[in-house]
Amino acid sequence: MAQEERRQAVERELTMSRAMVEGIAHEMREDDEVFYMGEDVADYGGIFDSTEGLLEEFGRDRVMDVPISETAYLGAAVGAAQEGMRPIAELMFVDFFGVAMDQIYNQLAKNTYMSGGAVNVPMVLTAAVGGTYNDAAQHSQTLYGTFAHLPGMKVVVPSTAYDAKGLMHNAIRDDDPVVYLFHKRLMGIGWLPAPDGPKTPVPEEEYTIPFGSADVKREGEDVTVVTLGLHVHRALEAADALAEDGIDAEVIDLRTLVPLDTETIRESVAKTGRLVVVDEDYQSYGVTGEIIASVAEGGLADLETVERVAVPDVPLPYARPMENEVVPDSEDIESAVRSAHDA
CATH class of the missing domain: 3.40.50.920 (Rossmann fold)
Structure with a gap:
């Protein structure tokens, strides 16, 4: 690649949603055991553009729309992870965690411990967090402190496109459960304008950002x-x-x-x-x-x-x-x- 082409590749800017999708797509190409499931993540592409374009490339066997039963599909994701797959399961809003708290906290977070290390749960739980767009008390909470308080899960909260991609690569590759929380106001979607800042230069190649590095x-x-x-x-x-x-x-x-x-x-x-x-x-x-x-x-x-x-x-x-x-x-x-x- 010529020097000018390299410069342009480094300087290209992505929204946070596009950076997340780029990281997910790379991992799905590299590992057939990675798949994505959630409500409105296939045909719709995620209501916050969290999966836009994935269905067209990977098909319905790996990008799955699910019934409106967080209890069922999060439990299925935990089981798939324990059998060696690497599911990414999306809660449309983090507020919905309550209907699947047993699957999240008594299974996702604890099964490696409860099995004496016999099983790993390499699963990513993604969810939209945050208010500022008037969707009331059941769709506007942040709640990352709740997950951080419960031992057994790593908790990731990106603020820029660059961080979002690097943290996503790391989350999918991690052998422990990771809760990846994205603020809906930062995603860069047309109907919910983002502030200045989250849209950043993002390299095309893969890279990771280590957890625990502020x-x-x-x-x-x-x-x-x-x-x-x-x-x-x-x-x-x-x-x-x-x-x-x-x-x-x-x-x-x-x-x-x-x-x-x-x-x-x-x-x-x-x-x-x-x-x-x-x-x-x-x-x-x-x-x-x-x-x-x-x-x-x-x-x-x-x-x-x-x-x-x-x-x-x-x-x-x-x-x-x-x-x-x-x-x-x-x-x-x-x-x-x-x-x-x-x-």
């Missing part, structure tokens, strides 16, 4: 902001606004919750002394508290002040003004950083 999306000296998913971009927007007033915020994208990269967080807090944790999950018993605790346990002397920004402990409202009130935005993050900086 990414410093913006370096800074004054305040550490730790977040993931959609709120990486909201934190970066807040950091740009804060920079105009001389406040230099460092933004860390966790990328995975299990395993959690506490080392990167602690190194940043040792530098800044101030920590702001931002989360679209509920505040109580969640990600914000866990991050703060992990810093305090290993570096309490470095920690001067803490702020957390999260969804209050209420169901997500349907009405747009009310939803906007409870889901943190860049102004909420900016306010928390200013408070930490001035403390």
